[in-house]
Amino acid sequence: MATDLHQIAWTTEFDRARADAKAQHKLVLLDFTAAPM
Amino acid sequence: MYADPKVAAFIEQQFVPARVHVRAQADAFKRLGAQYNAQWTPTILLIDESGEERYRLEGFLPATDFLAQLKLGLGRAAFARSSFADAERWFREVVRDHPDTDAAPEALYWAGVAKYKASGDASALAETYRAFQERYKDTSWATKASVWGKS
Numbered sequence: 001m002a003t004d005l006h007q008i009a010w011t012t013e014f015d016r017a018r019a020d021a022k023a024q025h026k027l028v029l030l031d032f033t034a035a036p037m
Numbered sequence: 038m039y040a041d042p043k044v045a046a047f048i049e050q051q052f053v054p055a056r057v058h059v060r061a062q063a064d065a066f067k068r069l070g071a072q073y074n075a076q077w078t079p080t081i082l083l084i085d086e087s088g089e090e091r092y093r094l095e096g097f098l099p100a101t102d103f104l105a106q107l108k109l110g111l112g113r114a115a116f117a118r119s120s121f122a123d124a125e126r127w128f129r130e131v132v133r134d135h136p137d138t139d140a141a142p143e144a145l146y147w148a149g150v151a152k153y154k155a156s157g158d159a160s161a162l163a164e165t166y167r168a169f170q171e172r173y174k175d176t177s178w179a180t181k182a183s184v185w186g187k188s
Binding site: 007008010014017018020022027028029030031032033035 | 069
């Protein structure tokens with residue numbers, strides 16, 4: 001199966017995102033969206 | 038915005054991307070929307086490890102403007118943690134790579150401030166004032182920098 005290298009791997013778990021960001025010394029980009037899923 | 042390959046690659050490289058759908062994740066939206074005062078979509082926040090909001094974007098932007106705003110946000114986040122050299126680097130990159138966006142004059146202003154904060158040398162502000170004589174003259178950022186030309 002082909003992999004889209006530019007696909008964003010969104011997480012829907014904010015607390016986990018924060019923990020990951022802390023470990024990776026990054027910021028969380030938190031997107032509030034109403035776009036069709 | 039996110040369909041653009043450059044935007045997607047940049048987000049993957051620089052951030053941990055998290056998403057809250059206002060209807061499909063109604064409980065999460067109720068909690069986080071209230072915590073961060075998100076009242077419109079799209080609302081995009083850059084949040085540091087302490088949970089502090091460092092930058093906010095509201096409303097759709099074309100890819101190049103969005104990318105410029107994300108870099109501006111990285112600069113502001115670096116500035117907030119007193120990493121002034123990092124901040125200046127992001128601000129200069131916005132001006133260099135996205136000169137025709139709304140973010141560019143704002144970034145030019147903050148690049149001067151970051152350079153001044155890093156060095157304590159007020160010539161960084163005078164230099165920024167002069168840069169605004171060459172470009173972005175009709176922006177509010179040029180007005181804000183105009184005071185630096187009066188010393």
